[in-house]
Amino acid sequence: MSWARVYRLALYLLPAALRRKHGPAMESLFARDLEQASARGWRHGALTAQAGLWDVASRGGYERLRRAGAALERCGHHARRYWSMEARAGRHAGGPLMPQPAVRQILLRHGSAFAFAFVTLTAAFLANFARRQIPELTARGVPAGTIAETLLFALPFLAALTIPMAVFVAVLREFIRLGLDGTLAGARRQRDGMRRLVVPVLCAAVGVSALAFVVTAEIVPRTNERLATVLYGRSAAASARTMTISELQDAARTVRPGADPVDLERVALYEVEVQKKFALPSACIVMALLGVAIALGVPKGGTGLMIGASLVVFGAYYVLFITGESLATRLVISPLLGMWGADALLLAVALLAVWMSSRASSDGEPIIIRR
Amino acid sequence: MKPHWFFILLSVSGAPRYGTAIQDDVRELSDGGVRLWPATLYGSLEELVEQGWLEEMADDERPPAISGRERFYRITRAGRAALKGEAARLESLARVARSRLALGGA
Numbered sequence: 001m002s003w004a005r006v007y008r009l010a011l012y013l014l015p016a017a018l019r020r021k022h023g024p025a026m027e028s029l030f031a032r033d034l035e036q037a038s039a040r041g042w043r044h045g046a047l048t049a050q051a052g053l054w055d056v057a058s059r060g061g062y063e064r065l066r067r068a069g070a071a072l073e074r075c076g077h078h079a080r081r082y083w084s085m086e087a088r089a090g091r092h093a094g095g096p097l098m099p100q101p102a103v104r105q106i107l108l109r110h111g112s113a114f115a116f117a118f119v120t121l122t123a124a125f126l127a128n129f130a131r132r133q134i135p136e137l138t139a140r141g142v143p144a145g146t147i148a149e150t151l152l153f154a155l156p157f158l159a160a161l162t163i164p165m166a167v168f169v170a171v172l173r174e175f176i177r178l179g180l181d182g183t184l185a186g187a188r189r190q191r192d193g194m195r196r197l198v199v200p201v202l203c204a205a206v207g208v209s210a211l212a213f214v215v216t217a218e219i220v221p222r223t224n225e226r227l228a229t230v231l232y233g234r235s236a237a238a239s240a241r242t243m244t245i246s247e248l249q250d251a252a253r254t255v256r257p258g259a260d261p262v263d264l265e266r267v268a269l270y271e272v273e274v275q276k277k278f279a280l281p282s283a284c285i286v287m288a289l290l291g292v293a294i295a296l297g298v299p300k301g302g303t304g305l306m307i308g309a310s311l312v313v314f315g316a317y318y319v320l321f322i323t324g325e326s327l328a329t330r331l332v333i334s335p336l337l338g339m340w341g342a343d344a345l346l347l348a349v350a351l352l353a354v355w356m357s358s359r360a361s362s363d364g365e366p367i368i369i370r371r
Numbered sequence: 372m373k374p375h376w377f378f379i380l381l382s383v384s385g386a387p388r389y390g391t392a393i394q395d396d397v398r399e400l401s402d403g404g405v406r407l408w409p410a411t412l413y414g415s416l417e418e419l420v421e422q423g424w425l426e427e428m429a430d431d432e433r434p435p436a437i438s439g440r441e442r443f444y445r446i447t448r449a450g451r452a453a454l455k456g457e458a459a460r461l462e463s464l465a466r467v468a469r470s471r472l473a474l475g476g477a
Contacts, residue, residue, distance in 0.1 A: 014414075018413070018414060021413075021417075022390075022416075022417075024440075025390050025391075025441070025442070026409035026410060026413055027409075028391075029391055029412070030409050032391070033408075051408065052408055052410075055408035055411055056409075056410045059411055059414045060410070062414070066418075
């Protein structure tokens with residue numbers, strides 16, 4: 001997959017109106033910048049490509065936050081008008097039912113929350129990576145430009161980890177907010193109310209998962225290769241983490257049947273890496289469902305619930321994931337089970353929690369009486 | 372005013388320009404110090420149009436001999452006033468900085 005194609009996909013991070021109007025011009029400008037930079041060497045080309053992609057991602061987050069802010073301001077204006085009308089009519093006993101937000105509004109809010117969470121989490125992970133690597137690289141006399149390059153090349157594999165996390169934080173935060181303002185309670189009393197809230201979010205999670213797959217399958221192996229060269233000084237004799245899916249499958253096929261345990265472990269490692277490239281992006285969908293489930297189960301939760309749940313969920317997911325990877329590479333369990341076990345377990349927990357909260361909601365919610 | 376807004380307005384104040392030309396002009400104005408990446412550039416152009424400081428030229432007003440796909444932008448009166456105000460602010464800031472540095476060196 002070429003940088004131009006990746007850039008075209010990345011443009012979907014921008015609001016649709018901006019993308020439709022200026023997308024071709026942005027692609028053309030990016031191609032020109034890339035061509036000019038590549039003429040100075042592949043490193044310049046790669047740095048330019050990554051900077052261009054980061055520009056799209058950060059601008060996408062900024063645009064959505066800006067528009068969400070304007071939309072919320074308009075919402076607040078309408079809500080203030082609504083409240084004042086209701087107050088004048090004397091119809092505020094028990095509070096008015098909040099109108100169901102439109103699909104576009106739901107996605108806008110989740111998108112802004114996701115962008116903010118993604119940027120924050122990735123920045124935190126990058127800061128941690130820099131804290132560990134910079135002293136060692138500086139001690140080795142690595143030039144500042146190369147150190148900056150290292151941080152840029154680290155971004156994709158960090159993003160592969162933070163994308164599912166950001167999905168969870170965004171969904172949990174928005175559904176907690178919907179719980180606090182009464183929208184969830186109202187939706188439960190309406191036919192298809194919950195479906196209209198949850199389905200768009202899950203569809204968006206599928207989209208994010210697809211984007212995460214592109215990052216994990218195509219971008220991360222290439223940037224890991226560059227990273228390994230800088231960090232470990234070797235001109236990458238390909239390791240499993242620097243290979244694309246097709247390269248891993250080809251490498252696994254070179255090991256003949258009946259090979260010794262070392263070769264079998266190598267095959268398992270390749271298979272684990274292949275499954276990882278599917279399982280990690282799929283976690284976005286599981287995380288979205290889990291966020292909905294937790295918010296439904298604790299409708300009056302606040303920031304404390306968000307932070308506590310995030311720590312527990314991330315901790316559990318990554319412990320399960322890493323344990324599964326370790327067991328699979330040592331041939332204790334199959335690579336399929338090792339890599340998908342965490343997703344499957346959390347999915348089961350999420351579905352169970354949703355089922356339990358849907359049963360609880362049918363056992364006599366207080367009905368808001370409008371006079 | 373955001374620095375890249377200032378440079379975009381400065382670039383367009385001389386003559387109506389399209390995106391790529393604005394990027395090249397800004398790089399030249401800033402001696403390579405300011406680089407407008409595509410998403411930032413076009414996002415900022417839209418913001419400046421919303422702000423009323425830039426306007427998009429109609430098809431029949433575009434300069435001749437251009438392919439016709441580019442969108443040309445020109446500065447509005449409000450944009451020119453904002454640019455003048457920002458230039459005056461920067462000039463005043465530069466004056467203060469120079470006098471403080473002169474005092475510190477004395």
